[in-house]
Amino acid sequence: MGQTLTEKILSRVMGKPVMAGETIYPVPDLMTCHDWYVVNFDKALRDLGVDELYDPTRVLISTDHEPVATNPLSADRQKKVREIVKKYGIKHFYDIGRGGLGHIFPMEKGMVTPGMFVLAYDTHVTNYGAVGALGIPMVFEIPEVLACGSVWISVPETVRVNLTGSLKPGMTIRDVSQKMIVDMGEDLLDYSVVEYGGPSLKDIGFGGRMTLCNNPLEMGAKSALIESDEWTEQYVKSRSDKPFTMEKSDPDAKFKAVYDYDLGLLEPQVAAPPRPDNVVGVSSVAGTPVHHAFIGSCANGSIEDMREAAMVLRGRKIHDGVRLFITPATQEIAVMAGREGLITDFMEAGAVMTAPGCGPCAGGRLAPMAPGENSINTGTRNDPGRLGTREGNVYLASPLTVAASAIAGEIIDPRKYL
């Protein structure tokens, strides 16, 4: 029987054919971890009596959850991170001002390429699926990977999605993506890899591909990845000298389900509180007052997202009583946004730029909400407390809808401003 792309990647890592359902211990090509966990994994390793990593050349640390220390405790944690990186001889360390959001810049820098297998301390490593790599989140067991080189996984099944049709004006991949995960449902997505292909893939760039690979996690998917195509080849070749192969699932591979999904959505979609799957058309929540807004995160912090936000914000002013934070996810995206004049558009509209990284989405340590406030943003999740306080309501939407709502002072259909 044929293999899925995921089975092929894991078979290559294991050096033998593996199929869905097998429990294996694959050694990742790369392991990533963010700034907030470094001190903790160091303690966990010391508690286990381990003072050398299995392979420090395969480890990447990024300072993205709290890039700008705002108090002496944070500054001290950053100092400790630098010391720990040095102690273990970790090869890839991207401190503040060097990389940005760790689920994105390794692709920009050509470090993550098609067919790679990556484990990470953070759920949204699945973004690497944008270039056809398999990123699997591990969280608590990362010290085991650092010490022993691997951790158990069950080879996941794959849900294949063929994208068809095209986006209508005012709709973005974020609208489609958050609607699609609800349409597929948690029972189907649970512990599955979502694999995207189909005729409309050619129209979707880096930012949209990351969004597609980011959202399914919120519904229990194990990972998501995009079948490599001409876009992938061009993107990766322009950024990496490493040889890579662009595998596809075999025609007779066994999928858990196969979907055709039309991009031709008719209304922008908003995930209302309290969960990312509480997705409704924007008209259902239109008029809700907005106090806090944010554009960025690993779901929507790309240059395409910045361009979409600027389309709405250019020449307009943010409503009194709304604060809008914009976080280009990486140094590269921030530089591009500057060169294209987007940052000027944002600042003139009254938005606040923050350092490349996760922005407020990383638990609201930066720019949180106050109790009783409503936020609309492009972050990944909207659980109570996600932006600092449980006593606030978080709505998730596209950069167009967030920018439009920041101008209107209430949730609004962005087509009014296009």
Next chain:
Amino acid sequence: MDFVYQGKCWKFGDNLAVDADLTKKEFASSRETRLEVLREFVMCGVDPDFHKKAKPHDIVVAGRRFAQGNPHIQGLLGLKSLDLGFVCETIPRGSYRNAINAGVPFMTKCWGVPDQCETGDDLRVDFAKGTFENLTRGTRVRYEPIPNVLLEKIAIGGWEKTVALRIATMRAQGLMKPTKAVAASA
């Protein structure tokens, strides 16, 4: 480890959040893992006095998406701190792993289990065999237990003990370097 738990039923609904319902949200950010700290806040988002009422080997019963949210382990370690087991209809994969990591016996895909009991019923659950008995009602249902290879990790006591064993085995086989301290004294 004995996988048969007999105790009281504590029934909750769907979508309990691992960070804000099962424990105090701040514990995820502070990476708190001390059981003696976590035990006072078990299920505090839905019942602040839960830790005073629950007894060892009581069983938490929940519907769909139990322990949902970003897969932090603190909520599951809290259940371990009170020596509870749980039975649910579904659990997101990150929390599935963390229940094993925390060493908490559990069963999932137990469709309809919330209809099988009410809070306060006497239950007997065999997590290795997959039997769910409601002694108050005199009913018995069978579910699929989690795989043996994962039950073994729970029996060993969760992630820390399992990894300590793995490290010892790898070192004995020469697959991992000894610590610098050991190497220096050799």
